[in-house]
Amino acid sequence: MLNRGVNYKIPRNLLFLFESIALFLMFMYYRNALDRSTIIYGLSLIFIIYISNLILSKIVSGDNYIFLIVTMLASIGIIMIYRINYEQGFKQIIWISLGIVLFFATYFIVKRIKGWEKLFLYYCLASVFLFLATLLLGRRFKGAINWISIGGISFQPTEIIKILAILMIASYYTNYDRFKEKKWGRYYLIGIMYLFVFFLFLQRDLGSVLIFCSLFLALQYIYDENRKLVLANIVVLMFSGLLGYVIFPHVRIRFETWINPWEYIDTIGYQITQSLFAISEGGFFGTGLGLGHPDFIPEVSKDFIFSAICEEMGILTGIGVIMLFMILVYRGFKISINQRNKFFRIVALGISILFGIQSFIIFGGVINMIPLTGITIPFVSYGGSSMLSSFIALGILQVASEELDIEED
Amino acid sequence: MEKEIKRIITVLAGICILFVSLVVYLTYFQIFKADKVKNSSYNKRLWINEEKILRGSIIDRNGKILAYSELNGETYARVYNYGSLYSHIIGYSYRDYGKSNLELYYNNVLLNTSESAALNELKNLVEPNSEGNTLKLTIDHHLQEYSRNQMKGKKGAIVAMNPSTGEIYAMVSLPDFNPSTLREDWGNIVEDENSPLLNRAISGLYQPGSTFKVVTAISALENNMYMEDYECTGTAVVDGYPLKDYDGKGHGTVNLNEALIYSCNPYFAETGIKLGIDRLSETAEKFLLNREIPFDLPVKKSLFPKKGNIGKTDVAAASIGQGKVLVTPLNMALIASGIANKGDIMKPVLVKEVISKDGKVIDSFKAEMISRATDIFTANELKNMMVDVVNKGTGKNARISNIRVAGKTGTAENPSGNDHAWFIGFAPADDPKIAIAVILEEEGSTGGQKAAPIARNIMLEALNTINN
Numbered sequence: 001m002l003n004r005g006v007n008y009k010i011p012r013n014l015l016f017l018f019e020s021i022a023l024f025l026m027f028m029y030y031r032n033a034l035d036r037s038t039i040i041y042g043l044s045l046i047f048i049i050y051i052s053n054l055i056l057s058k059i060v061s062g063d064n065y066i067f068l069i070v071t072m073l074a075s076i077g078i079i080m081i082y083r084i085n086y087e088q089g090f091k092q093i094i095w096i097s098l099g100i101v102l103f104f105a106t107y108f109i110v111k112r113i114k115g116w117e118k119l120f121l122y123y124c125l126a127s128v129f130l131f132l133a134t135l136l137l138g139r140r141f142k143g144a145i146n147w148i149s150i151g152g153i154s155f156q157p158t159e160i161i162k163i164l165a166i167l168m169i170a171s172y173y174t175n176y177d178r179f180k181e182k183k184w185g186r187y188y189l190i191g192i193m194y195l196f197v198f199f200l201f202l203q204r205d206l207g208s209v210l211i212f213c214s215l216f217l218a219l220q221y222i223y224d225e226n227r228k229l230v231l232a233n234i235v236v237l238m239f240s241g242l243l244g245y246v247i248f249p250h251v252r253i254r255f256e257t258w259i260n261p262w263e264y265i266d267t268i269g270y271q272i273t274q275s276l277f278a279i280s281e282g283g284f285f286g287t288g289l290g291l292g293h294p295d296f297i298p299e300v301s302k303d304f305i306f307s308a309i310c311e312e313m314g315i316l317t318g319i320g321v322i323m324l325f326m327i328l329v330y331r332g333f334k335i336s337i338n339q340r341n342k343f344f345r346i347v348a349l350g351i352s353i354l355f356g357i358q359s360f361i362i363f364g365g366v367i368n369m370i371p372l373t374g375i376t377i378p379f380v381s382y383g384g385s386s387m388l389s390s391f392i393a394l395g396i397l398q399v400a401s402e403e404l405d406i407e408e409d
Numbered sequence: 410m411e412k413e414i415k416r417i418i419t420v421l422a423g424i425c426i427l428f429v430s431l432v433v434y435l436t437y438f439q440i441f442k443a444d445k446v447k448n449s450s451y452n453k454r455l456w457i458n459e460e461k462i463l464r465g466s467i468i469d470r471n472g473k474i475l476a477y478s479e480l481n482g483e484t485y486a487r488v489y490n491y492g493s494l495y496s497h498i499i500g501y502s503y504r505d506y507g508k509s510n511l512e513l514y515y516n517n518v519l520l521n522t523s524e525s526a527a528l529n530e531l532k533n534l535v536e537p538n539s540e541g542n543t544l545k546l547t548i549d550h551h552l553q554e555y556s557r558n559q560m561k562g563k564k565g566a567i568v569a570m571n572p573s574t575g576e577i578y579a580m581v582s583l584p585d586f587n588p589s590t591l592r593e594d595w596g597n598i599v600e601d602e603n604s605p606l607l608n609r610a611i612s613g614l615y616q617p618g619s620t621f622k623v624v625t626a627i628s629a630l631e632n633n634m635y636m637e638d639y640e641c642t643g644t645a646v647v648d649g650y651p652l653k654d655y656d657g658k659g660h661g662t663v664n665l666n667e668a669l670i671y672s673c674n675p676y677f678a679e680t681g682i683k684l685g686i687d688r689l690s691e692t693a694e695k696f697l698l699n700r701e702i703p704f705d706l707p708v709k710k711s712l713f714p715k716k717g718n719i720g721k722t723d724v725a726a727a728s729i730g731q732g733k734v735l736v737t738p739l740n741m742a743l744i745a746s747g748i749a750n751k752g753d754i755m756k757p758v759l760v761k762e763v764i765s766k767d768g769k770v771i772d773s774f775k776a777e778m779i780s781r782a783t784d785i786f787t788a789n790e791l792k793n794m795m796v797d798v799v800n801k802g803t804g805k806n807a808r809i810s811n812i813r814v815a816g817k818t819g820t821a822e823n824p825s826g827n828d829h830a831w832f833i834g835f836a837p838a839d840d841p842k843i844a845i846a847v848i849l850e851e852e853g854s855t856g857g858q859k860a861a862p863i864a865r866n867i868m869l870e871a872l873n874t875i876n877n
């Protein structure tokens with residue numbers, strides 16, 4: 001017990017040190033426009049993160065690293081966002097604090113309430129409802145309809161649907177034996193997933209299409225007894241991808257800008273080339289906080305936050321962020337393998353895959369390794385929906401990391 | 410359960426591979442691609458950073474300052490001391506119009522930023538610099554100015570160089586433009602149909618006309634296929650297509666030497682056909698046609714018809730520098746240099762030294778042979794013939810008293826306008842100090858009349874003023 005306590009303390013304190021140094025640099029950068037609230041906000045962020053890590057280590061019996069990793073990621077994100085635009089920085093501090101609250105709330109709720117694996121139909125209906133709401137009420141933003149605005153608060157339903165989809169897939173495979181007995185039971189999930197992908201395609205949200213497809217494919221690969229169906233699914237998805245490329249100009253254009261962004265530098269290739277400038281300018285060690293020009297990239301605090309990190313903190317920090325995600329995914333998989341409750345085993349897998357794939361798609365996109373699709377980096381990018389839903393997912397993962405009852409039925 | 414865990418681990422491995430590939434790609438990008446990306450003129454950072462660095466000066470071989478930077482408020486601005494004179498060598502460097510010529514190709518040196526981003530950063534950690542390196546050119550300011558004055562009012566190019574080291578003393582291309590007033594002139598410059606932005610000396614492709622006969626002659630000598638007594642009637646008929654001499658009168662019985670002295674077209678056309686395209690192109694390629702010429706600025710590749718399927722008329726035309734042969738003036742100067750330098754062509758050089766801010770020479774050029782064009786005996790024989798060209802033949806206007814000058818004139822038929830006037834040569838013939846190529850574009854006169862006197866004056870001026 002004593003050993004564990006000491007071990008936990010060291011990374012927490014390191015994180016504290018990192019945040020203090022970064023915040024100090026931040027204050028230096030804004031030294032002419034520094035007011036008291038800035039300092040209070042900054043210090044309270046460090047305090048919140050430190051305290052929540054401390055509380056977490058006292059109250060939970062499961063994994064203590066995932067929250068630590070995530071707060072590290074969020075700290076890097078907030079410092080970058082704060083440096084780029086300090087109004088967004090303030091808001092982001094609020095989002096993170098809310099996220100942490102939601103994390104604990106989710107943790108307690110999911111842990112207390114039993115029977116999550118029985119709600120397949122409700123997950124499904126809720127998702128479809130959200131999809132329909134998006135299509136009917138949504139407003140188009142940068143070509144994709146994925147925002148809806150209710151009572152002045154706008155959010156991205158897709159972020160919630162991701163979690164619902166994971167819960168749905170998990171409850172489906174937990175109760176796979178029961179579904180199998182029904183006539184078309186084996187094909188329920190695949191049908192619903194195709195419907196989801198179709199909805200996303202209607203929204204023109206290609207990044208989410210990619211996330212849902214890979215998430216579903218990975219879980220189907222692990223759990224579906226019908227191996228031919230898995231294979232068929234892969235073939236169908238590849239074929240539809242090809243078809244999409246041929247039919248839809250907005251898909252084709254992504255590929256063309258990916259192959260040669262320089263040709264379209266004045267138009268559709270502008271963002272990606274600005275991102276590449278930022279990354280190459282940063283080199284290995286970065287220009288230093290406040291010394292680069294990430295503000296040349298449009299939408300830098302959302303989709304392109306990684307390029308900004310690479311420019312000012314160097315690709316070594318960029319690689320560090322990638323590695324943090326890799327460890328997060330690894331911890332998630334480890335949680336899954338150690339979990340004896342099947343539902344939470346699958347949920348843990350789903351959430352880890354979600355974090356992994358989503359971050360990969362956007363990292364790969366902004367460095368032009370794969371075609372760019374506009375999605376956010378979980379915990380790092382600016383934005384409420386993404387931050388809150390990621391913390392909810394993390395809360396569920398936290399529950400999954402504990403020893404739970406095995407449902408027998 | 411066993412199977413499930415196996416599959417879970419497969420998926421985990423897959424995701425890890427994706428992440429590792431990100432790291433690998435990012436590292437690869439940073440090491441191999443970042444520099445090129447970073448230096449794109451679309452990168453706005455370039456200008457922000459650059460204007461804080463004192464860009465190095467550019468000086469001539471004697472230390473005369475040709476271009477420098479001075480503080481203009483918060484940032485540095487470029488000053489060009491001699492207006493148009495160096496527009497095709499130094500070029501320009503502006504935030505809104507980008508960079509050209511040495512300002513572009515030596516940007517990293519002038520700013521003292523290294524090629525590798527990683528090294529750059531390590532260096533910046535140790536020693537943050539804000540002052541670039543100075544470029545010392547091989548150009549002789551006096552000769553450059555003199556050469557341009559010789560060309561006043563004409564279109565064309567001059568390349569004057571040291572044949573044994575490859576150092577370029579003067580390189581003129583007209584029309585040119587004034588980098589100091591580029592902003593005001595830009596509209597006119599880009600619309601001007603005479604393309605003042607084009608450096609004709611290295612990017613202009615012209616038919617070399619009779620100056621190319623020196624290459625044909627070398628090929629004939631090397632392959633022992635020259636004719637001792639050829640009856641020149643003034644016209645040779647190849648495949649029913651008559652090739653005429655410039656004046657259309659016959660030269661009587663001529664040997665190779667006399668044919669070169671009088672620039673006898675039928676003689677060389679016949680010789681070319683005898684040699685055949687294979688031998689001819691082999692020699693031409695040794696003289697750098699169809700080859701990339703390494704230089705401090707990018708050089709257009711000169712063209713010679715490739716071996717293989719080509720008609721007799723084309724071979725005949727090629728052997729007198731017409732038809733499908735196209736050369737840059739720099740290439741012609743290198744051909745003259747090769748003959749002057751015992752058959753060895755040296756790499757042409759513009760940047761003599763790179764001098765750091767504290768006055769240390771951190772890089773200096775080394776004379777380097779890039780082609781063994783012919784052997785010393787053939788080169789010597791050609792040299793004597795070229796001396797005769799100047800003493801008795803078409804090149805009389807290039808004569809200098811008391812100095813033996815070797816040369817060859819050319820008048821290239823130009824399908825789209827007036828003839829081009831050419832002269833290539835070197836002096837003194839016995840110990841060549843300067844080699845030259847002069848082309849007057851669409852001059853409408855012969856090389857002997859118009860190009861030869863210019864070449865003569867420049868060679869004489871060079872011999873009198875350049876010492877080393």
